[in-house]
Amino acid sequence: MNASKTPRVMTGALVGLLLGGPLLAALFIADRAAGLPFLPFDLFALVRDALPGNIITSGIDAMVDAILALNLGQVDTTAKLIEELMGLGMVLVVTTLLGALTFAALRRTDAGQRIIAGTGLGFGAGLLMAFISLETNVTASASSAASFIWLVIAFTIVGGALAWIYIRLAGDSESAPAASVEMLDSGDGIDRRGFLIRLGGATATLTIVGAGLGSLLDRRAPVQTVSLSRQPRSHAGSRRRADP
Numbered sequence: 001m002n003a004s005k006t007p008r009v010m011t012g013a014l015v016g017l018l019l020g021g022p023l024l025a026a027l028f029i030a031d032r033a034a035g036l037p038f039l040p041f042d043l044f045a046l047v048r049d050a051l052p053g054n055i056i057t058s059g060i061d062a063m064v065d066a067i068l069a070l071n072l073g074q075v076d077t078t079a080k081l082i083e084e085l086m087g088l089g090m091v092l093v094v095t096t097l098l099g100a101l102t103f104a105a106l107r108r109t110d111a112g113q114r115i116i117a118g119t120g121l122g123f124g125a126g127l128l129m130a131f132i133s134l135e136t137n138v139t140a141s142a143s144s145a146a147s148f149i150w151l152v153i154a155f156t157i158v159g160g161a162l163a164w165i166y167i168r169l170a171g172d173s174e175s176a177p178a179a180s181v182e183m184l185d186s187g188d189g190i191d192r193r194g195f196l197i198r199l200g201g202a203t204a205t206l207t208i209v210g211a212g213l214g215s216l217l218d219r220r221a222p223v224q225t226v227s228l229s230r231q232p233r234s235h236a237g238s239r240r241r242a243d244p
Contacts, residue, residue, distance in 0.1 A: 007169040016099015020092040025210025032217040035141035040087030045136040122159015126152035
């Protein structure tokens with residue numbers, strides 16, 4: 001393959017970031033509809049529990065001071081929102097790193113094996129995220145098995161999507177349809193940029209629609225929030241849903 005046509009690792013990071021939005025929307029829908037784990041809160045809980053107590057205290061103090069200084073609203077409500085945004089950001093960091101790692105690996109993989117390789121990397125990331133979620137569990141009321149399988153499937157799909165996008169960008173004659181090769185076979189990279197722009201629009205649309213759908217779903221339980229204060233860990237399936 002022409003070196004100029006080989007997608008860069010930074011392109012993979014960008015693609016991973018773009019795919020993070022629909023993944024978050026899917027996690028949100030699954031959480032609201034079926035009590036499956038909302039990974040951002042679990043990742044935040046992992047980091048929170050891993051930090052020394054003095055760092056937690058300093059972080060809380062700094063957050064309170066910033067909220068008061070900027071007049072951002074009620075301290076407790078604004079702090080919870082900031083914490084939730086931090087959790088969302090952690091998932092986006094994970095998908096960005098997964099995208100970069102996948103593109104780096106696919107650059108060294110035979111064209112005919114790229115879908116398998118990308119799916120395998122997504123599967124591995126899903127296993128890691130599933131173990132983290134089971135260990136920290138903040139929101140899940142579904143069974144441990146269902147939570148584990150869901151996260152593995154979700155990240156495996158992301159890995160497969162990353163491989164498919166890599167193939168489209170690379171124009172692999174052995175892995176992509178002929179139409180895709182012709183569309184992307186340009187030396188100036190204009191069609192690649194157009195493809196990435198369309199991808200960004202599609203992922204943004206999926207994210208917005210998914211978030212809206214998730215907000216409409218009635219899970220018969222209050223939306224869970226996380227706190228910088230340390231809390232006892234629970235296990236999937238242990239939290240009871242509130243009565244309607």
